[in-house]
Amino acid sequence: MRRALITGVNGQDGSYLAELLLDRGYRVIGLVREDAGERLDRIQHIRSQLEIVPGSLLDDALLRRLLEHHQPDEVYNFAARASSSQLLTDPTLTAEYNGLAVVRMLEAIRTVNPKIRFCQASSSEMFGTVAESPQNELTPFRPRNPYGVAKLFAHGMVGTYRENFGVFGCSAILFNHESPRRGPEFVTRKISMSVARIRAGLTRSLSLGALDVTRDWGFAGDYVRAMWQMLQAEVADDYVVATGVSHSVREFCDLAFDRVGLDYRAYVQTDPLVRRAPESIPFLGDATKARRVLGWQPSMSFEQLVTMMVDADIVAQQVA
Structure with missing residues (x-):
């Protein structure tokens, strides 16, 4: 073993x-x-x-x-x-x-x-x-x-x-x-948890920084x-x-709220105090070497990831 x-x-x-x-x-x-x-x-x-x-x-x-x-x-x-x-x-x-x-x-x-x-x-x-x-x-x-x-x-x-x-x-x-096990202090989990709470009527809004920041x-x-x-x-x-594909916080919000039939624009507020300086060159990973040498491939798309996280937090909210 x-x-x-x-x-x-x-x-x-x-x-x-x-x-x-x-x-x-x-x-x-x-x-x-x-x-x-x-x-x-x-x-x-x-x-x-x-x-x-x-x-x-x-x-x-x-x-x-x-x-x-x-x-x-x-x-x-x-x-x-x-x-x-x-x-x-x-x-x-x-x-x-x-x-x-x-x-x-x-x-x-x-x-x-x-x-x-x-x-x-x-x-x-x-x-x-x-x-x-x-x-x-x-x-x-x-x-x-x-x-x-x-x-x-x-x-x-x-x-x-x-x-x-x-x-x-x-x-x-x-x-x-990311995943449903991501810490609640990270932006992706903040979004998925807030969607579950808004759906359950426990809160009415979500405050975030710049929505156009992109990440891989x-x-x-x-x-x-x-x-x-x-x-x-x-x-x-x-x-x-990395996946080699970049998405914005706005896209994450759009998909996450749409999963429960809501429009993120009615619930997401931007807080100027937590805004980041704009990034002229995006963070985007090139995993060509891992794909070529190791044969590694990501199995989950961005859309599937967002859906997974929202669904898991909805179940967790119902259990709580």
Whole structure:
């Protein structure tokens, strides 16, 4: 039985990857923060099939003990400070968790068993102020917030351990990926949850920033499958994971409200205080390399993704 360690297993991406690996016969060990408490709802349905270990990525000794005791064949790192509200707050802690913690894991792998295959969840935030579109593996990185800077440091260290120490390390440069398990602080989930609440008569409006901001949105389940495929390849490398299609927040609203027979224009208000500066060059991922080398393809369209999220939040609202 192959063994995999997933850090941040209780997050959106970690939960989808855990499902995928269990379906493929893996034994799955999940690392969660010591204060996770009851925040395991995303993995509750598979909780009995997982081995959950509480701990911190900042604990070097713990990481070595984990690798020595469980002897994983693969390690996937999703643990990070990731919400949009944290992009500019507490940069020191962001650097610790999103940057230095990855080095600690890589060093543990190097010293315990350099044959362990490692995949890092990198981010399109590393591109920052982009100079070209679409963005691929050769596009220059110009991060403009502590989150993107820390992710870029970790991304570079994965390459360093790959080239200098022979660690099979890969980085998945993930563009925006959503699902019904997305945190409520992210704009896509704000929209789907608000649609469900408006439909139920619990609220009357939704306040958002600029509606014409565009993003390359895909399904989280597809993106973690790409990460698994990276660790099955013969050669370790880095890959952009994206759909290659851009949509606006306005389009997301239109589809989401239309799903319940409503016109978004009657309910969505724009808040000038949360507006972003206009982007002259759009964020748009070019996943040609992942398609060519790994044979990866996204399975879900933007329209299907929006429908999935709205339907799930309607069911959740009815249960509540």
